[in-house]
Amino acid sequence: MTQPVGTALARKLSASQEERGDKPRSVLRALRLAFARAAGDVMKLPMTVIGAKQSCRPVDTLAEVAKDDWLFVLLGNGDGVSAAVCLDPGAMSAIVQVQTFGQVMSDPPTARVCTDTDAAMVAPLIEEVLTRASRIVESSSDQAGLTGYEYKARLPDKRTLTLAMVEDIYDVYELTVELGGGVRQGQISLFLPDRQKDGDLDDPDEQVAGPNLEQSSGVLRAELNTVICRMSLPFASLSGLSEGDVLPLVGARVDKAEVLTIDRSRAAVGRLGQCGGMRAVRLNEHETIPSPLNAAEHEFLEARSPTAQPKSEHDLETDIVPITPKALETIEDELTLGDSDQIAAEISKLAGLDGKPD
Structure with missing residues (x-):
């Protein structure tokens, strides 16, 4: 009496859980219904799912779910996507027995090696279960994840199973089934590719959302070059340069470096420096800049020009002007001649070199 009562109680609990709420049916709930209906309609095999568990596993841990x-x-x-189904000897032998003897034997299955015939006799039930489950689920992404699978081959062992799975992440559905009206219990595990990365096509937020900043900027190219000095050389002098020659940076000022766009046009003027251990250029340096969370780590270290004198607070207020093409030309005319050796040392320090004099 214990076994039939347990079976009836499991069926009532399963039915009450299925009727709970108006939420869309998940893949796990759909598989529970599909196994029970497909086994009864296709093979006349009473089957009830009395336990179900879902997890997400990397492909190299799938072998831990099954036994040898x-x-x-x-x-x-x-589409070339691989999935797998694993059955323990209890579930496999019950499916084979109901097709050969017409009923499930109460004796425990004998230990033997699985064959291709066993896989061929189990395959129609698995294909029918996935087909019915795809009709039960309501999400379009879940329907796509259950549709189109067919039996390919029997895998000899767990190592071959892991090698045959081509995706990185798999959704694992572990089902405990009761077969033949309580005569036998078994384990069935399904490995289906994880489709969460594809997104839910039925999500209204995804349908109305437009392109984000990452999608827009991902196809743009932004390239800026910084010029600290311009000079003219006769062609004879240029062609006579060799390794080790030094060019004096005449009129260079690291506090008034030109920022050029990709087409070599001047966009702004800034000051060379360092920030977070990397070379940086500060634009509009007289404006107030909010401090980062870790100010000590990302502090901007500006490079001082030998000819530039500290400005008073009154000078800072009067020198702030909009950067226009006319203002840029005025800045270029104001470049003065400084100590070329000291400027070279500053630039070497910013570039990460030792800064030793040649």
């Missing part, structure tokens, strides 16, 4: 004496069935679809 289980039956491993490889599935595939037209």
Whole structure:
């Protein structure tokens, strides 16, 4: 009496859980219904799912779900995506017995090696379960994840199972089933590719959302060059340069470096320096800049020009002007001649060199 009562109680609990709420049916709930209906309609085999668990696993941990004496069935679809179903000897032998003897034997299954015939007899039930489950789920992404799978081959062991799975992450559905009206219990595990990365096509927020900043900037190219000095050389002098020659930076000022766009046009004037251990250029340096969370780590270290004198507070207020093409030309005319050796040392320090004099 204990076994039939347990079976009836499990069925009532399963039915009450299915009727709970108006939420869309998940893949796990759909598989529970599909196994029970497909086994009864296709093979006349009473089957009830009395336990179900879902997890997400990397491909290299799939072998931990099954044991060596289980039956491993490889599935595939037209897109080249691989899935698998694993059955323990109890579930596999019950499906084989109901097709050969017409009923499930109460004796425990004998230990034996699984064959291709076992896989061929189990495959129609698995294909029918996935087809019915795809009709039960309501999400379009879940429907796509269950559609199109067909039986491909039997896998000999767990190592071959891991090698046959081509995706990085798989959704694992572990089901405990009761077969033959309580005569036997078994374990069935399904490995389906994780489709969460594809997103839910039925999510209204995804449908109305427009392109984000990452999608827009991902196709743009932004390139800026910083020029600290311009000079003219006769062609004879240029062609006579060799390794080790030094060019004096005449009129260079690191506090008034030109920022050029990709087409070599001047966009702004800034000051060379360092920030967070990397070379940086500060634009509009007289404006107030909010301090970062870790100011000590990202402090901007500006480079001082030998000819530039500290400005008073009154000078800072009167020198702030909008950067226009006319203002840029005025800045260029104001460049003065400084100590070229000291400027070279400053630039070497900013570039990460030792800064030793040549």
